[in-house]
Amino acid sequence: MLISLNHIYYILGALVAIVALLSFQDKGNPKRVLTGTFWGLYAISFLFGNMISPVYMGVLAIAMAVIAGFGGVRMGKHAEATVEERTAQAKKLGNWLFMPALLIPIITIIGTLGLKDFTIAGLQLLDKANITLVSLGVACVIALLAAMSLTKDKKLQPIKESRRLFDAIGWAAVLPQMLATLGALFAAAGVGQVVSDLVSAAIPVDNRFMVVLAYTIGMALFTMIMGNAFAAFPVMTAGVGLPLIVKMHGGDPAVLAAIGMFSGYCGTLMTPMAANFNIVPAALLDLPDKNGVIKAQVPTAILLLTVNVFLMYFLVF
Template sequence: MIKVEWFYWLCGAIFLAVAVLTLADRTNAKRYGSAAFWGLLGAAFVYSTFAVHKTAPAWVLGLAVIAMALLVATGRLGRGTTPGPTRAEQEAGADRFGNRLFVPALTIPVVVIIFAVGLAKIHTGAEPLLEKSSETLIGLGVAAIVAVLIGFVMLRPKSPLAPLNEGRRLLEAIGWAAVLPQMLATLGQLFVAAGVGTQVGRITENVLPGNSLIGGVIVYCVGMALFTIVMGNAFAAFPIMTAAIGYPVLVQHFHGDAAAVFAIGMLAGFCGTLCTPMAANFNIVPAALLEMKDKYGPIKAQIPTAIPLLACNIILMYALAF
């Protein structure tokens, strides 16, 4: 069986290689701190395998993660001055390879689809070929390997390290944002463990408008969106808002159609996801990937969509579920 952990190790190996390259990069004024950051990240990816399988204590990993945050907080993470591709390089490449340049890029979605849709159903003997519920991630990992091989054979870069150096250039541009989504997942778990959810649920119960259907719909939808903005994840908001209002008020008291209330309620939460830096993998990482000056740029582009869409959800729930 192909396991997703193999690809986490590959990812860890890339971070460790980036750490070594960074250490040797004299154009980076903060090369020691930066190498420590990427090295810790790589080691943490590998160590995580044992933490997940409970064969190693998780607190060691916790220390490593906090050490990474400390390196960032004290300004020790920097980047080298490796130049991006120049206009001349790009034009020469485009003249020479033309539309063939798209082949490696398009390989990625094609391979992912083959894995997620086709190979996911294949079994070798009794067990599935791909680890269950990780088919797309495995597909992404294989796609990356296939694409880099195609790219290498096609383009024949001068140095065998070229893909790693180019990957490092992009990774340095992303910087600390690469770890933020994982840190937020942790924060969400800590919020739950410390009882933040139950507290917010208790507050919403107090603002419940007495016997008004439209009032209940508004509190449920807006509550889902606001809660999601705070937690960064509609999944965290759903059980709490549903226990506070969705089920007792909208379904039991007003006899709403349960499937419609919950489906539209969740989508009201998604409107919140569009607006929050807490949903870093959707809102901050793309900004980092596109090397934007303003890391909140995508959120600013999405808020004017999220607000009318939330209003639509309120109207749809009121009109369709009751």
């Protein structure tokens, strides 16, 4: 194949490596060595993750956690345009500003639905096993090039802006990847079987609605605990979804996965554990209540979760 998921990882790893280098060079950051080391280790996970043994990758993850835990990841010094300069640039570009952002979903859909069987000289253009993720990665690269062409910014400016965003989010930027890995570890450790035993003891498993209710609400609750639906999915699906909904009651696995993940996202809206979604935005916007984002999202999350319960019940069987 011509473009695989590894190629996307290499591009992202190169970006994070440059961010690490800029952090090392930032004399305005009192923690520049630790901050640069943190992003450097993160870059290694993308660039050499398939070459490093799981043991050493675990050591790398622990090192990152120690650096972040002791406050080693700090905001650097950034040269930012004034409000007047940004306003003038926005007026000059007008609605064209939205073009790069709109390109991402459009190209992702085109790649996912239209190019999954496309070949060049007998080679698959995009990795069919990860068609959506590869299409998304290609879309982001194209959108970046379009943005650079549109704004006429210097070649290194997108990297500097990326570093500013990494600094603003801080260590929370790595949470989705880490929590998804944690979910896989929980599943491998047999937590799913424990969950299955607990659910089987608590509800009548021959009742389809009760099983669906346990799975959807369990996805939301476990996501609130873990902070990420990707971490909750393997545990709840192995413990409740597959053995009870699919195998016992003959449910559709595709519907189970889609609505199950959506139920997990409802939990994401209601937990401070999803720091990159709920706590970081509050900090970036200087909200007086750090839980203000969560409080605003709770009614929507509960309504969506209720709808998901009935969607799952009527569509999965």
